[in-house]
Amino acid sequence: MKIEGVDVIITSPGRNFVTLKLTTSDGVVGLGDATLNGRELAVASYLRDHIVPLLIGRDADNIEDTWQYLYRGPYWRRGPVTMAAIAAVDMALWDIKGKVAGLPVYQLLGGRSRRGALAYGHASGTTVDALFIAIHNLLDDGFKAIRIQTGVPGLAKVYGVGNDQLAGQKYDYEPAGRTAVPIQEDWDTAAYLRHIPKVFEAVRAEFGAALPLLHDAHHRLTPNQGAQLGRSLEPFDLFWLEDCTPAENQEGLRRVRSQTTTPLAIGEVFNSIFDYQTLITEQLIDYVRSSATHAGGITGLRKIMDFAAIYQIKSGIHGPTDVSPVGMAAALHLDIAIHNFGIQEFMVHNERTLEVFQTSYTFIDGLLDPGENPGLGVELDESAAAAFEYTPAYLPVNRLLDGTMHDW
Ligand SMILES: O=NC(=O)[C@@H](O)[C@H](O)[C@H](O)CO
Numbered sequence: 001m002k003i004e005g006v007d008v009i010i011t012s013p014g015r016n017f018v019t020l021k022l023t024t025s026d027g028v029v030g031l032g033d034a035t036l037n038g039r040e041l042a043v044a045s046y047l048r049d050h051i052v053p054l055l056i057g058r059d060a061d062n063i064e065d066t067w068q069y070l071y072r073g074p075y076w077r078r079g080p081v082t083m084a085a086i087a088a089v090d091m092a093l094w095d096i097k098g099k100v101a102g103l104p105v106y107q108l109l110g111g112r113s114r115r116g117a118l119a120y121g122h123a124s125g126t127t128v129d130a131l132f133i134a135i136h137n138l139l140d141d142g143f144k145a146i147r148i149q150t151g152v153p154g155l156a157k158v159y160g161v162g163n164d165q166l167a168g169q170k171y172d173y174e175p176a177g178r179t180a181v182p183i184q185e186d187w188d189t190a191a192y193l194r195h196i197p198k199v200f201e202a203v204r205a206e207f208g209a210a211l212p213l214l215h216d217a218h219h220r221l222t223p224n225q226g227a228q229l230g231r232s233l234e235p236f237d238l239f240w241l242e243d244c245t246p247a248e249n250q251e252g253l254r255r256v257r258s259q260t261t262t263p264l265a266i267g268e269v270f271n272s273i274f275d276y277q278t279l280i281t282e283q284l285i286d287y288v289r290s291s292a293t294h295a296g297g298i299t300g301l302r303k304i305m306d307f308a309a310i311y312q313i314k315s316g317i318h319g320p321t322d323v324s325p326v327g328m329a330a331a332l333h334l335d336i337a338i339h340n341f342g343i344q345e346f347m348v349h350n351e352r353t354l355e356v357f358q359t360s361y362t363f364i365d366g367l368l369d370p371g372e373n374p375g376l377g378v379e380l381d382e383s384a385a386a387a388f389e390y391t392p393a394y395l396p397v398n399r400l401l402d403g404t405m406h407d408w
């Protein structure tokens, strides 16, 4: 069965998505997510200009060989653009293989290892009161685990805090601003480190000790500051503290790990198994955050998760609204099949996105499930997609109060 058609579909139902559509000589269609927030056109070009010519005529059955061909063939390896492009091809080939077999992809990955995948939602508020409203809304929606982000006194806008009026609504936070250049946010680490423990103390007092709570420091701390935060949050028993420090310097996590028992999650910006090599072999983290969309697809992320399993490290697949429903579905098939599943981020796409992408995954009683449709279980309505033009959008940049460029 040969690959005959290769289309790159860019659509923007509220935010930009890049989708790869493969069509085989038998007319079977596979979809793959290639969305890289703020750099969508780079991946679209990588696909259109450099991958499409290589795919036409290739055997659609050979997923591993295609992955290796696209990973080793370009000579220049790894990186978010390359691995998102490879991810889209990989997902589309798994989608095709499932449709041909008449099986949901998780059945091809070893079958079901759990009833459903525990999801966590995003609660945010500029104030603790607004945050409480958001938490109640998510609990009402059935979430059994919740990420907590709040404003920081003295700072106008902080990562992960949406519009209080939308508090807890299903998609109350899209970080990429539709502006010609990135908007600038300000940051004050000392104010943040003073504030966050008080927020968790208030949340635990209001919602009790058992509710799984997560928090994302979003790469903004030094290793020692990450250690300080991890220690200060130990009394509040977090499910995880995410991106406590930029982790390209993987050894930096040794400092954090040696000082705190707060569980650590790293890697939504990582795209290769080598980005995790020290983090995993030295057990410096508890959860791997990469999405299938950004880490070379189902094939790429499965390799990372099987490596992590040896060291008792679990998945915490990245599931923001800038991973498309196709990427979300790919994650859910892995979530259901792998043994070392941890939790799945679920920001919930907006209605317009779900007009373009018809999904069959479900969220019931706090658990996500990919469903039983053959393949990944997502269809793309191309005429609906065409109605939403690409619009440049960028993630913010972040500076310290003295103007020094910092991590966002
Ligand atoms: O844990 N989730 C996150 O950190 C996300 O909200 C990221 O900021 C966005 O996906 C970046 O595009």
Ligand SMILES: [Co+2]
Binding pocket: 216, 218, 242, 243, 268
């Ligand atoms: Co994050």
